[in-house]
Amino acid sequence: MSAMPEMSRGVEAVHPTAGTSPEVVLSVSELSTWFALRRFGVFRVGDVRAVDGVDFELRRGETTAFVGESGCGKSSLARTLLGLHRPTHGRVVFEGRDLATFGRAEWRAFRGRVGFVQQDPYGALAPFMDVRRILSEPLIVNGVRGRAERERRIREVLSEVRLLPVDDYLGKYPHMLSGGQQQRVVIARALILEPVLIIADEPVSMLDASVRVEILTLLREVQRARNLTLAFITHDLSTVRHFAERISVMYAGRIIEQGPVDDLLDDPKHPYTQALLAAIPDPLAENATHDRVLPGGEPPSLVNPPAGCHFHPRCPALIPGRCDRDVPTEVEPTAGHRVACWLHGPGTGA
Amino acid sequence: MKTAEAIEHGTGTTAGGVAEEPLLRTEGLRLHYRAERGVVRAVDGIDLSIGRGEAVVVLGESGCGKSSLTKALLRMLPRNVATYSGSVWFEGRNIMSLDDETFRREVRWVGISMVMQAAMNALNPVVRVGEQVAEPLRVHRGWSNARALERAAEMFDLVGLPSDFLSRYPFELSGGMRQRAVLAMALVAEPKLVILDEPTSALDVLTQANIMNVLKGIKARLGTSFLLITHDVATSSEIANRVALMYAGQFVEIASAARFFSAPSHPYSRLLMASVPRLHDPRPPIHIPGQPPNLLDLPVGCRFASRCPSRLAACGDPPPVRRDAAGNVSRCWLEDGGGGSVARDPR
Ligand SMILES: Nc1ncnc2c1ncn2[C@@H]1O[C@H](COP(=O)(O)OP(=O)(O)OP(=O)(O)O)[C@@H](O)[C@H]1O
Ligand SMILES: Nc1ncnc2c1ncn2[C@@H]1O[C@H](COP(=O)(O)OP(=O)(O)OP(=O)(O)O)[C@@H](O)[C@H]1O
Ligand SMILES: [Mg+2]
Ligand SMILES: [Mg+2]
Numbered sequence: 001m002s003a004m005p006e007m008s009r010g011v012e013a014v015h016p017t018a019g020t021s022p023e024v025v026l027s028v029s030e031l032s033t034w035f036a037l038r039r040f041g042v043f044r045v046g047d048v049r050a051v052d053g054v055d056f057e058l059r060r061g062e063t064t065a066f067v068g069e070s071g072c073g074k075s076s077l078a079r080t081l082l083g084l085h086r087p088t089h090g091r092v093v094f095e096g097r098d099l100a101t102f103g104r105a106e107w108r109a110f111r112g113r114v115g116f117v118q119q120d121p122y123g124a125l126a127p128f129m130d131v132r133r134i135l136s137e138p139l140i141v142n143g144v145r146g147r148a149e150r151e152r153r154i155r156e157v158l159s160e161v162r163l164l165p166v167d168d169y170l171g172k173y174p175h176m177l178s179g180g181q182q183q184r185v186v187i188a189r190a191l192i193l194e195p196v197l198i199i200a201d202e203p204v205s206m207l208d209a210s211v212r213v214e215i216l217t218l219l220r221e222v223q224r225a226r227n228l229t230l231a232f233i234t235h236d237l238s239t240v241r242h243f244a245e246r247i248s249v250m251y252a253g254r255i256i257e258q259g260p261v262d263d264l265l266d267d268p269k270h271p272y273t274q275a276l277l278a279a280i281p282d283p284l285a286e287n288a289t290h291d292r293v294l295p296g297g298e299p300p301s302l303v304n305p306p307a308g309c310h311f312h313p314r315c316p317a318l319i320p321g322r323c324d325r326d327v328p329t330e331v332e333p334t335a336g337h338r339v340a341c342w343l344h345g346p347g348t349g350a
Numbered sequence: 351m352k353t354a355e356a357i358e359h360g361t362g363t364t365a366g367g368v369a370e371e372p373l374l375r376t377e378g379l380r381l382h383y384r385a386e387r388g389v390v391r392a393v394d395g396i397d398l399s400i401g402r403g404e405a406v407v408v409l410g411e412s413g414c415g416k417s418s419l420t421k422a423l424l425r426m427l428p429r430n431v432a433t434y435s436g437s438v439w440f441e442g443r444n445i446m447s448l449d450d451e452t453f454r455r456e457v458r459w460v461g462i463s464m465v466m467q468a469a470m471n472a473l474n475p476v477v478r479v480g481e482q483v484a485e486p487l488r489v490h491r492g493w494s495n496a497r498a499l500e501r502a503a504e505m506f507d508l509v510g511l512p513s514d515f516l517s518r519y520p521f522e523l524s525g526g527m528r529q530r531a532v533l534a535m536a537l538v539a540e541p542k543l544v545i546l547d548e549p550t551s552a553l554d555v556l557t558q559a560n561i562m563n564v565l566k567g568i569k570a571r572l573g574t575s576f577l578l579i580t581h582d583v584a585t586s587s588e589i590a591n592r593v594a595l596m597y598a599g600q601f602v603e604i605a606s607a608a609r610f611f612s613a614p615s616h617p618y619s620r621l622l623m624a625s626v627p628r629l630h631d632p633r634p635p636i637h638i639p640g641q642p643p644n645l646l647d648l649p650v651g652c653r654f655a656s657r658c659p660s661r662l663a664a665c666g667d668p669p670p671v672r673r674d675a676a677g678n679v680s681r682c683w684l685e686d687g688g689g690g691s692v693a694r695d696p697r
Binding site for chain 1 (some may be wrong): 412
């Protein structure tokens with residue numbers, strides 16, 4: 001249970017807690033999404049390895065936060081889970097079925113079962129549609145014919161996201177709403193087809209601090225009330241503890257550490273996770289008196305990523321000859337907490 | 351207490367009871383816009399001072415008037431100005447009374463420079479970064495190209511960019527590097543005061559922390575004063591000597607960083623601090639219910655009253671501005687902002 005099989009990648013994830021934990025809604029194995037990099041738009045000169053071999057699963061009623069630096073592949077991963085990119089390698093399995101086998105009807109059903117909250121609330125809503133129209137659209141597309149039925153569901157979901165009184169909002173256009181209210185409408189739209197899974201790409205990063213907390217609290221409440229599975233992308237680690245069960249930390253296309261929130265935040269294993277956490281200030285006046293210790297350098301190119309562990313050029317704990325050569329084996333120091341780092345790898349005794 | 355704090359936190363020049371003339375001081379600064387349905391009171395009577403070498407952070411929710419305040423300070427006005435009044439004293443003279451030409455020549459860039467909100471995305475895509483950083487020196491100081499570029503290289507060094515990046519184009523830099531380049535541009539003419547409008551909001555945590563380290567370094571090495579505008583309370587603590595919290599066009603509290611982050615006095619400040627997530631705090635952050643008032647239609651009394659948990663009957667009238675012995679300011683009817691210290695332990 002403590003260590004993964006000896007192969008570094010390409011091994012089916014072991015589910016040590018499978019007997020007791022809730023059912024898997026979505027699982028991903030060896031997933032890679034590479035984009036062709038072309039010169040002059042024609043010659044393929046390489047690949048952008050936006051997602052580069054990730055394994056995880058999302059379980060019913062759980063919220064997983066995906067964190068990582070800009071450009072590490074979070075949105076590419078989200079879009080692959082949504083079927084918007086075809087994986088270069090590996091599989092996305094939703095409710096037991098591989099997305100690669102889906103036909104038209106399955107895709108339509110999938111769109112109803114998986115909701116998407118996209119990053120930019122200001123660009124997410126068509127400016128010429130009022131709230132009623134924005135929320136009617138997915139219902140119409142999914143064959144909800146009766147006007148009265150649509151109206152009932154729209155009112156229900158608006159009160160669920162607490163845009164109250166509902167009558168005040170039905171006729172409003174996006175520009176008449178605050179950023180937080182717009183994001184509630186976006187969430188309502190993601191909820192209206194009663195999905196089992198919601199994927200939210202930085203649902204709050206454009207919003208004020210207090211509104212962020214408000215929207216995350218709302219998402220959390222709805223997720224619990226409906227027993228939804230939620231995956232959200234964020235680069236704000238300080239909020240994650242209260243709004244997720246699990247965290248996956250991404251670096252240069254890979255998940256380098258994943259685990260239960262408290263475990264991962266209080267006892268991070270990977271030097272990159274440790275660096276990320278050390279970069280986050282609590283609001284204390286003393287912060288102004290000293291520099292924050294940060295890893296040097298920049299995230300690597302995804303076209304020619306460093307050999308071995310992608311983080312090794314910036315890593316304060318680099319093991320020469322190892323980290324710069326071999327991709328670390330994922331190990332599981334405590335139940336459900338997995339880390340891909342040679343410091344914790346088998347045979348290092350560290 | 352003020353003195354002790356100031357020394358402890360390295361404010362240096364602002365320490366001491368008898369204040370020397372601050373670098374910048376505003377009095378009753380107002381900037382109102384004309385809109386279809388009335389007048390938007392975005393900056394509505396701002397009294398603020400910034401000492402030499404001091405970093406003042408302006409916090410506040412989206413739309414409360416933070417960017418408008420920077421526009422009022424640097425006279426970057428849109429067409430639909432309804433009111434622009436008050437005074438701004440900078441190095442002892444009222445720069446509000448300067449004509450536009452003098453203001454442009456003597457104040458902008460060389461006295462006060464600014465990194466505008468989203469400036470890193472506003473770099474000219476077809477001009478090399480070094481040229482852009484050197485431009486204020488050519489335009490405002492009349493320097494030769496070579497000399498200006500040399501200085502730009504020094505600035506690159508200061509903000510932690512390799513000097514061979516001078517000849518790169520903006521798209522060849524990451525977001526954090528572009529932000530550093532924009533910062534280098536703001537510093538190149540050696541202004542006394544740099545205004546930064548949300549300099550890190552679009553960046554991820556490591557880059558954010560990195561930029562804050564750069565700012566701390568500049569402050570320590572050059573003694574530059576900063577006015578930093580943000581809605582990110584935790585990040586603001588990385589540089590703040592003092593914090594001014596803005597609400598609906600006015601400041602509701604101005605306090606030393608030590609005071610603001612641990613025991614702010616205004617009810618809005620307290621709620622704001624309780625809404626800040628902390629990495630190792632088991633208590634969840636709590637959002638502030640309600641919404642700020644419409645700047646077109648402000649209440650006569652306290653602008654925060656409709657959301658205030660400590661509301662009194664008196665709050666229907668404009669609240670007094672209280673100033674304590676240490677210079678902390680609070681705009682509230684409650685003597686101490688509602689009693690007790692903040693709910694959260696600062697540690
Ligand atoms: N459709 C695409 N074609 C080619 N390259 C792409 C495509 N989508 C993303 N990329 C590249 O893949 C890498 C990862 O991008 P992605 O948007 O997934 O990162 P991210 O983690 O979401 O970043 P951010 O935090 O900035 O949103 C980037 O280098 C990006 O330029
Ligand atoms: N030129 C203008 N004409 C009319 N109203 C304006 C103009 N510029 C800004 N406003 C309004 O003035 C108010 C304050 O805007 P400002 O941009 O100063 O806010 P802010 O605090 O910087 O917000 P944010 O945090 O979102 O950047 C807002 O209600 C805004 O809509
Ligand atoms: Mg993204
Ligand atoms: Mg602004």
